Amino acid sequence: MHFDVHGRTEADARTIILSSGLGGSGGYWAPQIEALSAEYRILTYDHRGTGRSGGEVPEAAGITAMADDVLEIADRLKLERFDFMGHALGGLIGLDIALRRSDLIERLVLVNAWSKADPHSGRCFDVRIALLEHAGVSAFVKAQPLFLYPAVWMSENAERMDADERHGVATFQGKTNILRRIAALRAFDIDERLSEIEIPTLVVGTRDDLLVPYTRSLRLAERLPNGELALTDFGGHAVNVVQPDSFNDTVLRFLRATPKTYEQ
Incomplete structure (x- = not known):
């Protein structure tokens, strides 16, 4: 497992682990590094089967196997507590770790996540799988931003879209790995166990997320005993990239003081 450490270097510095989505790259969190660096030792990592970690995603065990990879890194660094x-x-x-090792996580932040996949998200993944199976890697990668970003943001960042597409094709994690990762997130279902997670949790959702309906975030915030909601109108699925300043401010306020609700 490849990981990078940013920010504070003291052994006793408060540590936050950042875990990206389907793409699996630790580089996804670049817009958050500077904002968190003054107060945190920041750990980013490439998921197994992606980026510099390489390897193959296990055929079975799903999200739990991916969570075990995080626990392996935490053990290697001798982390007794961390934010996630x-x-x-x-x-x-993060939810899987919270259920199995609640003693490890101090604060939890969930960005456009879910306790059970929405049927609409399933339709989106069906489309992406069909593109990969029948049109190939290039078409799969080209379509990816459509599920991540608002249309106006993509229009205003056309050069970045082209560069990201080239990079995505060059570093594609492989058909087997991507299909297993999609299968794992579609199979994930802890909907009836949310009441067991008492860790203070900030749930970040966006109303214009094309991939994950914001009602998934509402469900998390309502059912988690110490869940707090930060809901914004604009930002798409990758709101931390599209609106980094407001996103970073919201996350830092939560990590510092865990206030009840944020309206962005």
Whole structure:
């Protein structure tokens, strides 16, 4: 497992682990690094089967196997407690750890995540799988931003979209790995166990998320005993990339003081 450490270097510094979504790259969190660095030792990592970690996603065990990879890193660094922020699939990893090792997580941040996949998300994944199976890697990668970003943001960042597409094709994690990762997130279902997670949790959702209806975030916030909701109108699925300043401010306020509700 490849991981990078940013920010504070003291052994006793407060640590936050950042876990990305389906793409699996630790680089996804670049817009958050500077904002968190003054107060945190920040751990980013490439999920197994992606980026510099390489390897193959296990055929079975799903999200739990991915959470075990995080626990392996935490053990290697001798972390007794840490905060955890996960985007989409990364949020599911955080929820899995929270259920099995609640003693490890101080604060939990879930970004456009879910306790059970919405049928609409399933339709989106069906489309993406069909593109991969019948049109190939290039078409799959080209379509990816449509599920991540608002249309106007993509229009205003056309050069970045082209660069990201080239990078996505060059570093594609492989058909087998992507299909197993999609299968894992579709199978994830802890809907009836949310009341067991008492960790203070910030649930970040966006009303214009094309991939994950914001009602999934509402459900998390309502059912988690110490869940707090930060709901915004604009930002799409990758709101931490589209609206980094407001996103970072919201997350830092929560991590510092865990206030009840944020309206962005």
